[in-house]
Amino acid sequence: MNIIFVEPAFPANQRRFVHALASVGADVYAIGESDEAHLGDDLRSALRGYYRVGSVTNVQQLIDAVRHFQGQVWIDGLEATIEAHMMPAAQARQATNIPGTSVRTTWLCRDKPSMKEVLRAAGVPTAASAAIESSAEAKEFADRVGYPLIVKPRTGAGAQGTARADGDDELAEVLHRFGDEGATSLAIEEFVEGHEGFYDTITVDGRVAHDWVTHYYPNVLEAMRHRWISPQFVTTNRVDDPSNTFYAEVRELGRRVIDALGIETSATHMEWFYGPKGLRFSEIGCRPPGVGAWDLYSAANDVDVYREWAHVIVHGRPEQELKRSYAAGLVALRPDRDGVVTGYDGIDRLQQRHGEWIIDAHFPPVGHSTQPVEAGFMANAWVRVRHPDYDTVRAMLDDIGRTVKVHAG
Missing domain, CATH: 3.40.50.20 (Rossmann fold)
Incomplete structure (x- = not known):
């Protein structure tokens, strides 16, 4: 081929x-x-x-x-x-x-208002949303839906360029900033309260061949606002547990998304929120996830996910089954200020406590320029771990975030 x-x-x-x-x-x-x-x-x-x-x-x-x-x-x-x-x-x-993947499907996975309109028509719960091209349209949406609201580029990826507005003044400020950046058409949607994560798949002819459920701690917008947070994302190995009705619901809605958007043979990435209003799907990508998620999935299942994707593309079927042997996660370690890295504390203790379960780690050398908080999970230092127990992975990542300090000056 x-x-x-x-x-x-x-x-x-x-x-x-x-x-x-x-x-x-x-x-x-x-x-x-x-x-x-x-x-x-x-x-x-x-x-x-x-x-x-x-x-x-x-x-x-x-x-x-x-x-x-x-x-x-x-x-x-x-x-x-x-x-x-x-x-x-x-x-x-x-x-x-x-x-x-067709132009129509790609467009629906890129244009957020169109995507959500199609998903709602298919019975997939999503946040109320609209495309806006003026401050008057934004104000009308705010009056109808209420604050807080999320504003973002119509075709951005993930949390890229995402802003929150909690009132009229903040909304005006956000719109002004996007206008200065040259954005003429934006997506606006209700802020969905709740826990955030993502559902990823590799599909064959519209059927899910492999899938993974991953959690953010804390939610992305909060993580990207505060330097002191060492944010995590963790992929679970409990997704096949028949007693876990939440994961069953995520998988069912994910399959409905794939059908509604006409996704056939592809990788997918679907953001979700779960809170007082139940499960809501947010952004949908007809592509692999970023931030090294497939590396975590590979380590968690003792399988090369990149090769699994390739095998689906070339041979129309997966090569191996997922073992779900481990949960796996990443913790981002932010420098205490912008500048250049001047040193680290706690790396020796990290190895002593968790060395057996560390997949890999990245510590930029002393003198290396730091990246801003909003640059993402892998912009500065990070550590990835795995363990057979999901709660133990969470505890290890919490400990690493408290223990390892990145100093900059």
Whole structure:
């Protein structure tokens, strides 16, 4: 099978997808923005061909590159895994008659108001939402729904660019800031109170082949507002427990989302909230999750999830079953201020207490520039662990967050 992969070199984990496809027997052709000489021998050896473009988000350039490869071999599939690449890839598929995720499905997974309208029509509970293009439309929504409200770009990924408004003055300030950034159309929605997590799948012809349920501690907006928080996300190994009705409900709603949006063979990423109003689904991505979630899933199940994805793409079925042997999680460790890293406390105690269960860790060297809190979970130092018991994983991550200190100056 001949597969085109969009942008094999950046970010760095894109190489994992290329190697996974090659490992299950695909001939991989890639379209990227780097000079081929800069790909490195390891990546070039996994490719049968490479075509450089100025931008992989330029649809015409992508179409031209696809047609270049179609002039050489029969192309069976075109894959992309980065949010910003999804729509150009779908449009290139449509223009070149390559099967895969459609433009309609991709649009519904990108445009938040349209997505939620379709989900509500399918009986999937979501937050009240609307597309707005003026402050008057925003004020009308606020008067109808009430505060607090969430405002975000219509096609952003996850919590990217998300802002909360608790009153008229804050809403006006948020809209002004988005206007200064050039946003002319935004998504506005009710703030859903409750615990936040995500449901990820790999699907085959609209059926779930693999799935995972993961929890945030605390919720993302709170985590991205406060430097002192060491936020976590933890994937559970209890999802198959027949007595756990919550996970059963998450999985059932996830399957309804897949059907409503017309997702066929793909990775998916679905954000959810659970609170006083019950379970609500939020953002939906027709792509793998970010922040190294698949690395956690691989460690939790003793299986290479990237290879599982590739096996589904190439052979139409998973290669292995998930073992659910471990729960696994990540804790982000923030520097005490912006600047450069000056040192760490507690790393020795971390190894002494939890070394057996540590998957891996990242500690930027002294002198390395820090990243702002809002840059995300893996922007600075972090540690990943696994353990057969979910509650023990939580306790370990709490302890690591209290013990390890990142100093900056």
